[in-house]
Amino acid sequence: MTAFFGLDASATAAGAEVAGAGPARAAGAKVAGAGPKAAGAATGTGHCRRIDRLRVPGAERQVVACLGELTTAGTVASGHTDQADWAGLTPAGLATPSGVPGIQIDGYFPDASTTNTNHGWHHDAQFVVRLPDRWNGGLVVAGSPGVREQYANDRAIGDWVLSRGYAFAATDKGNTGAGFYRDGAAPGEAIAEWNDRVTELTRAARAVVAQRYHRPPSRTLATGMSNGGYLVRWQLENHPELYDGGVDWEGTLWRASGPNLLTFLPSVLRHYPVYAAGGPGADEAHRAMLAAGYPAGSEFLWPFHHQYYWDLTQRIYREELDPAYDGPTEAGTPYCAPGTPACDADYDYASRPPRVHRAVASIGLTGRIGKPLITLHGTLDVLLPITRDSDVYARMVRDAGRGGLFRYYRVDGGTHVDSLYDAFPDRLRPLTPCHRSAFRALETWIGRGSEPPPSHTLARPAEAGPGALLADCPIGGTKTRS
Template sequence: MRGREPGDGPLRRPCGPGDTVQVPGAEFSVTTCLPDLTTAGLLQAPEGQFTDRTDWITLHAPGTTNPSGVPGLQVDGYFPDSSTFNTTHGWDHDSQFVVRIPDDWNGSLVVAGAPGVRKQYACDFLFSDFVVARGFAYACTDKGNNGPDFYRDGDRPGDAVAEWHERVTQLTIAARGALGERFGRPPQRTYLAGISNGGYLVRWQLENRPELYDGGVDWEGTLFTPDGPNLFTYLPTAVRYTLGLATAEDMYAAGFARGSEPLWPYHQSFYWGVTQKTYRAGFDPEFDPACPGASAGASLPEIFAPCPSDAAYDAWFADPRSQPVHEALGRISLTGAIGKPLLTLHGTLDTLLPIGLHGDVYTRMITDAQRADMHRYYRIEGGNHVDSLMHLDPEHLRPMLPCFRTAFDALTAWVEDGEEPPPSGTVPRPAGNGATDPALLDTCSLRPES
């Protein structure tokens, strides 16, 4: 079992009803001894008490199987914060977190930040089930603000995203302290895992706080750069397409992959418009005060629909007068200068964060920063941004979760045993139905094309 140095011996401490774990810096927390820390067990408790199915059910492919039967402690709580977007548990308090500590702890910790604008339980099925079954402790944060109005947090443009960094760092230090109290010593290893905005946070932490971690897996992380590529250099084209003002050829020229067309109607309805307007509101609140972001809509269709003004935002972003926006982005942007091992996965059919504008570019940034020896990059043929969309094109799509699991095991073997991961490259899609074939739902080899 990975996570312990030779000679450490077993770290077993069965939990009891009276156990309490102090999370350093938390304003409030509650500890519960549970018979099963995985989603299969957590869903047996009253709804919303220990997980939130609505926050993770849309992130994995139907038919995916996960381990279960992992007893241990769960700690739910929050750190001091002034914003109140997160209403989970009726706390109306942001910077909520969850920490899970299996009775049979392997001596290591996995930390995650929620993807998108989701909350602290968003990665329960993707990450938590898998790692706690292997003995890892697990911790995840809501990043300090969440929901489609997250951009309203903070005083300056970019503050809402900048807080994400602080909250992941804060939880990492606190979870290490909590484990030290529980077992008499801190974790031997600390890893990061993240998808989408969570993948961005894996990158940022390894660039800026590498001393806290031993490595990370970045699953389709968002790329923020001051001048592009970034969300603002291609999403306006998607907005124009949604409004009937752009063609498919315009979409390809903007960076969307040929072959991703079956995914476009879904993204028109649920991703492109709301993503462009909420992030534009976060970094450029004065651009269109009449359409500030998700608050411009009262119903779900209105919230997800684009602001018509965003169709021209890429032209404004290229205008010298938008320099304050570039400066705000610069405060939270990536450099590629990672300080610990990183494995990156990105699907070739990602239709929210196109691979050519995110994964490919970040890999070049790492090379330019002379850190390529610490990085592996796997372009997953047929992968898209959300595994639950397999049904939209089952003959060409494949789920990414099995590839994450393989990558995580490869990372721990690299860090702990010196076993080199497979070389970077494009991982071919096996033949089969991505929505039903066990060979695609349950397994993934990271061996690239020869």
């Protein structure tokens, strides 16, 4: 297991979520009381009456609980979330809503892989479904960011949508952890399973919602960050019939012709150490970093990302999509110097055999969305540089003739994980409030037919007091081309 999984508390708070390699915890560690309890399940009375009749279609196992609080204000203490799943993804000052009683269902679908050890189940394809007593008629479905587990969205997304009355469902995507690439029989299959598991959960969650409330959801929305954002894009391209719309929070771009992770990460692995060392070659290395897509002004974020993100991300995704590159070695050699045999710093995606490009194509995006989609991306994202990711995806959507279904908001000063805002509040803007504004805009778009503002950059306020940026992120500003 890599050192990434042994981050100390300060590093975890800074936000270890590779596009990714979370969860950020020691191997096998669990928070106290993390196993689900069937609290109130046997009684079937009060606000949880008929709880015993709920069945998740297709689930191999489920545990149903009647809870006085579905948000993390209560589930941390009751053992119905895992804090390690969402560590490092949100700012410390993010408010936690409360007052959401209801039913939680934990379980898993049939699967042969065993990377997810939540609840001692040692079984992948785990899910959580939360059904609030006061339901607004909607369902929100999310896949986990990075290679985290099913509770990873609880703080950033789940708490807020539950407080607004939505039912909420999330999946671990079918495999987890830095060794996720061991799942699947062929390159790309572990990632392809992520898409299948979101589709599977969406169908099952819609059925459970209908059981609980005696009618199907009036709207089903997909949302997620990083790899979770990729899943939103893929679902709206491939299964638009299941959704009414989605919000993509800096989704990972997979595209056979590039750009993708494997086209820009090797460059930073080659050049960042030279830049960081200073002396001869540092200026040239800096220019190479900028040319790879890492924007001027983001240099203060590079040391952290070099230590925790870039190297591991490149190696585990390259192993998933091109395992032959390093022969029998699994996921290469950490932090190898250029010239080392099979070093990922020397990886050249363009020159790799056609089978590698076919593997990427098997999980690739097209831009052919079939339902309204709002994409958010921070201009200072140095894990998924905006010019190599969402800027490109926006062009893909427009070129596919789907621009009328799409809005793209570039968040000035946003980076990949919001916990870094705590370390640099004078330089960064958290994306969580912007995600909420985008979500509200999507609600209005599909609910009233009122289109959101044109795609543009959300400027960071010139003067913002402590905590002000956590309060709101109005979708306004100067229009730019998407």
